[in-house]
Amino acid sequence: MEPPKKSGPPRRSGPGGPRRPTGTQTAPGSRPARPPFRKAKPASAKAANPHPARAAAAASGKNEPQRIAKLLARAGVASRREIERMIEEGRITLNGEAVTTPATLLASLHGVAVDGTPVAAPAPTRLFLFHKPTGFLTTERDPRGRPTIYDKLPADLPRVMPIGRLDMTTEGLLLLTTDGEFKRQMELPSTGVPRTYRARAFGEVSQNQLEDLFDGLEIDGIRYGRIEANLERRTGRNQWIEMTLTEGKNREVRRVLEHLGLQVNRLIRTSYGPFHLGELASGAVEEVRQHDLIVFRKSLGKAS
Structure with missing residues (x-):
């Protein structure tokens, strides 16, 4: 087995040179940016007549009513799923009364409180790149x-x-x-945001086997979609494999490679959408510029 390197992910060797720096460049194998989203014209009388509450809000110039769970997620209180649990526990109130359903429609968060503390209006979305080291769980707390x-x-x-x-x-x-709402949008499989990984795996595999992953496969009743995979280099029976996928199912990369008879001994995510790890040091955090974030969100069909 190849001895582990002292710090940071290995750089790609070969004519391509070192990996690109952190920023908003297009990830290898990713799709071109989509054109800005445009609302379609109503296809029927039903489509032309919105919900009465929303129509009234539009006529009065007020914000369009949205579900309270979505508004609270947008304000960064928690993810939408966590907010739904908080509503069930009676922790969210509106003008002093407990909210009973996450489907409650509101034009703003005025009068909404969580555990008795008023919720502030949502600030502009912020996005950070974090170079996660090994040995840490991606969760807020662990029992x-x-x-x-x-x-x-x-x-x-x-x-x-x-x-x-x-x-x-x-x-x-x-x-x-x-x-929280941006988080949810990014995680949806239907959004199709590509993630790229580099895996060091022990065993034998051919480029032809990796190319077969392009059509997707099924493992233990779970269907995995298209995966673009390339064999980068081999040292003995260890090889570095680059894989780009858009679904991000639980342990997808490891399960797919294990299905091919490989044992993954190191796994590094190098990009998510147009955002790259680059030379960001292990444990370091870097904020994405607002301009780059706005451009990216527009490419998803949703301006910030």
Whole structure:
């Protein structure tokens, strides 16, 4: 087995040169940026007549009503799923009365409180790149007392939520955001945001076997979509494999490679969408410029 390197992910060798720096360049194998989203014209009388509450809000110039769970997630209170649990526990109130359903429609968060504390209006979405080291869980707390990414993050960082997860033994790029709704959008398989990994695996595999992953495969009843995989280099029976996928199912890279008879002994996420790990040091955090974040969100069909 190749001895582990002292720090940071290995650089790609060959005519391509070193990996690109952190920024908003297009990841290898990713799709071109989509054109800005444009609302389609109503196809029927039903489509032309919106919900009465929304129509009234539009006529009065007020914000369009949205579900309280979505508004609270957008404000960075928690993820939408966590907010739904908080509503069930009676922790969220509106003008002093407990909210009973996450489907409650509101035009703003005025009068909304969580555990008795009023919720502030949502600030602009922020996005951070974090080079997650191995040995840390992607969770806020662990019942068994194991270290989490929050033990490693700088104390002056605002309240952030991870976009997706990395296993405890997986390192590399982890996106962190202040916006729960943006987090949810990024994680949806239907959004199709590509993630790229580099895996060091022990065993034998051919490029032809890796190219077969392009059509997807099924393992133990779970269907995995298209994966672009390339054999980068081989040292003895260890090889570095680059894989780009868009679904991000639980332990997808490891399970697919194990299905091919390989044993993964190091796994690094190098990019998520147009955001790259680059030379970001292990444990370091870097904020994405607002301009780059806005451009990216527009490419997803949703301006910030």
